[in-house]
Amino acid sequence: MSEGAEGPWRTARPQRPRAAVLSVGSELLLGDLTDTNATWLSRRLTEHGVEVVHHLAVGDDLERFAGALSWLSAQVELVVIGGGLGPTSDDLTREAVAAALDRALDHHPELEEDIARRFAAMGRRMPAQNAKQARIPRGAVPIPPVGTAPGFHLTVDSPRGTRIAALPGVPWELHALFDAAVVPLLAELTGGGVTLTRVLHVVGRGESDVAEVVEPLVDGADGTVLSFLAKGHEIQVRLTVSGPDRAAALGASEPLVAELRRALEGAVVGVDDEDLETVVLGLLRDRGHTLATAESATAGDIAARLGRVPGASAALAGGVVAYSARAKSEVLGLPASLLEEQGTVSEATTVAMARAVQQRFGSDHALAVTGVAGPTDAEGLPVGTCFWALAHADGEVEVHGRRIPGDRRQVIARLGSAALDLLRLRLAGT
Numbered sequence: 001m002s003e004g005a006e007g008p009w010r011t012a013r014p015q016r017p018r019a020a021v022l023s024v025g026s027e028l029l030l031g032d033l034t035d036t037n038a039t040w041l042s043r044r045l046t047e048h049g050v051e052v053v054h055h056l057a058v059g060d061d062l063e064r065f066a067g068a069l070s071w072l073s074a075q076v077e078l079v080v081i082g083g084g085l086g087p088t089s090d091d092l093t094r095e096a097v098a099a100a101l102d103r104a105l106d107h108h109p110e111l112e113e114d115i116a117r118r119f120a121a122m123g124r125r126m127p128a129q130n131a132k133q134a135r136i137p138r139g140a141v142p143i144p145p146v147g148t149a150p151g152f153h154l155t156v157d158s159p160r161g162t163r164i165a166a167l168p169g170v171p172w173e174l175h176a177l178f179d180a181a182v183v184p185l186l187a188e189l190t191g192g193g194v195t196l197t198r199v200l201h202v203v204g205r206g207e208s209d210v211a212e213v214v215e216p217l218v219d220g221a222d223g224t225v226l227s228f229l230a231k232g233h234e235i236q237v238r239l240t241v242s243g244p245d246r247a248a249a250l251g252a253s254e255p256l257v258a259e260l261r262r263a264l265e266g267a268v269v270g271v272d273d274e275d276l277e278t279v280v281l282g283l284l285r286d287r288g289h290t291l292a293t294a295e296s297a298t299a300g301d302i303a304a305r306l307g308r309v310p311g312a313s314a315a316l317a318g319g320v321v322a323y324s325a326r327a328k329s330e331v332l333g334l335p336a337s338l339l340e341e342q343g344t345v346s347e348a349t350t351v352a353m354a355r356a357v358q359q360r361f362g363s364d365h366a367l368a369v370t371g372v373a374g375p376t377d378a379e380g381l382p383v384g385t386c387f388w389a390l391a392h393a394d395g396e397v398e399v400h401g402r403r404i405p406g407d408r409r410q411v412i413a414r415l416g417s418a419a420l421d422l423l424r425l426r427l428a429g430t
Contacts, residue, residue: 016049016050016051016190016195016242017049017050017051017076017077017078017189017190018050018051018052018053018075018076018077018078019045019050019051019052019053019076019077019078019079019080020052020053020054020055020056020072020075020076020078020079020080021037021038021041021042021045021052021054021055021056021079021080021082022056022057022058022068022069022072022079022080022081022082023035023037023038023055023056023057023058023081023082023083023169024057024058024060024065024081024082024083024084024092024093024169025057025059025060025083025084025169026059026060026061026090028057028059029057029058029059035055035057036171037082037083037169037171037174038055038057038082040171040174040175041080041082041174041178042055044178045078045080045186046195046196046197046240047194047195047196048183048186048187048190048194048195049186049190049192049193049194049195049242050078050186050189050190050195053075053076054072054075054076056068056072060084060090060091060092061092062092062095062096062099065084065092065093065096066096066097066099066100067100069081069096069097069100069164070100073100073156073158073160073162073164074158074160074162076162077160077161077162077163077189078162078163078164078165078185078186078189079162079163079164079165080165080167080178080182081093081097081164081165081166081167082167082168082169082174083168083169084096084166084169085133085149085150085151085166085167085168085169086133086149086168086169087127087129087130087132087133087148088129091132093166094132094135094136094137094152094166097137097140097154097164097166098137098138101137101154101156101157103137103138103139104137104138105135105136105137105138106135106136106137106138107134107135108134108135108136108142108150109134110142111133111134111136111142111144111145111150112131112133112134114144114145114150115130115131115133115134115145115148115150118145118147118148119148130148133145133148133149133150134150136150136152137152137154139154140152140153140154141153141154141181143165143167143177143180143181145168145173145177146172146173146176146177147168147170147172147173149168149170149173151165151166151167151168151177151181152165152166153165153166153181153182153185163185163189165178165181165182165185167182192244193242193243193244193245194242194243194244194245194246194249195240195241195242195249196240196241196242196246196249196250197238197239197240197241198238198239198240198241198250198253198257198271198272199236199237199238199239199271199272200236200237200238200239200257200260200261200264200268200270200271201234201236201268201269201270201271201274201275201276202234202235202236202237202264202267202268202269203233203234203235203267203269203276203417203418203421204267204417204418204421205235205264205267206235207228207230207235210228210235210237210264210267211228213260213263213264214226214237214260214263214264217256217259217260217263218239218256218260221256223241223242224239224240224241224253224256225239225240225241226238226239226240227240231413232406232409232410232412232413232414233276233413233414233416233417234269234275234276234417237260237264239253239256239257239260241253257271266425266428269421269424276305276417276420276421276424277305277306277308277309277420278309279424280306280420280423280424280427281306281309281311281312281314281315281316283424283427283428284314284315284364284365284427285311285314285315287427289315289364289365289393289427290315290316290317290361290362290363290364290365291306291315291316291317291363291364291365291366291367291423292316292317292318292319292320292357292358292360292361292363292365292366292367293306293318293319293320293357293366293367293368294319294320294322294332294353294354294356294357294366294367294368294369295319295320295321295322295368295369296321296322296323296328296344296345296353296368296369296370296371297345297369297370297371297372297373297386297411297412297415298369298371298373298412298415298416299321299323299412300319300321301412301413301416302319302367302369302416302419302420303316303318303319305416305420306420317361317362317363318361318363319357320332320357320360322353324344325339325344328344328349328353332352332353332356332357332360333356334349334352334353334356335352338352343379343381344370344379345370345371345372345378345379345381345385345386345387346370346387347387347389347399347401349370349387350368350369350370350387350388350389350399350401351368351389351397351399353368353370353389354366354367354368354389354390354391354397354399355391355395355397357391358391364393365390365391365392365393365423366390366391367388367389367390367391367419367420367422367423368388368389368391368419369386369387369388369389369415369416369419370386370387371384371385371386371387371404371411371415372384372385372386372411373408373411373412373415374407374408374411375407375408382403383411384403384404384405384406384411385401385403386401386402386403386404386411386415386418387399387400387401388400388401388415388418388419388422390419390422390423390426392426398422400418400422404418
């Protein structure tokens, strides 16, 4: 399966209300923006027991927008619209919803007053064109703004009785209005309960290998949806489960999670929020140890991954990106003769880098990596040739190497994970 693709292995499960996320804006179709709102909405809807079955993006065209909304409304019980509620001519959500449902737009003076007050609080006068934001489809319930864009929700006059919720596209505003107005709608649709996804982070094994172990164990687990997400640096085994509340769902899934961890042995680096970087930093902090990194092929990616974890400074002493032979020599102090004889990508060079950066930062441990990330061969070595070394607290260095498959981005991610996982295993005593 290609990276980022998710393939479901479905077992029996109860019927859940279905939802669609409709994202608005030509900038999404032109590739100018990544639709992070759709991802966030899907996660929150799933958590509340709603099955998201459609993601659709539509440009700033009234006829296409209205057509897309009409089609989605006939497919699902809830449509959440993100964007198109601003004051400019290309903000068409209000008009498109009214057109799709054959309703008029009604002006709400209280919304206009609220918008004007928000401008006044910023020391500004509300431009006249912002008054259009106070017009919403007839019969809709307004959602007061937290910025300057009100939302609204309504029910479609049809046998399905589809709910439509329109939220502003600015992420923080969308999040706030979702919590304030959409979450109560979800409780009505589902009757309560939650759905959550348990994630096992697997490193060092291929997707088909992981599936061969996992699928027979999950098959027959009622109410569980199994899927796999292949990322550049790990395989995610995802178990979606439901329950009356979060604690019950977690408790019901825990025996299966534990069984999968045992079956996959040391390849599971963590569960849920325990990704590889978080686990490694936790192990270092628990022991009061520090880490330094010397990176060539990964160009600082290992240190960056660690640095994104809150509290990383307690264990991450620092790092060096020594990409060229000159940097390896002048910054890390590697002998020119070593680089000439062994090459910049080699077992010996990687070991020397680990020792050098450990000494430079005075750290307990050090990781070093070299490799040919591509897209072309280098120094007579094929793309994917990689080495990673770990300098231990006692001064000993172990080194590993193999050819890592994938394109440049995947090689970089997988090499970083191989190095971090080596440290994890040694810190855990395996």
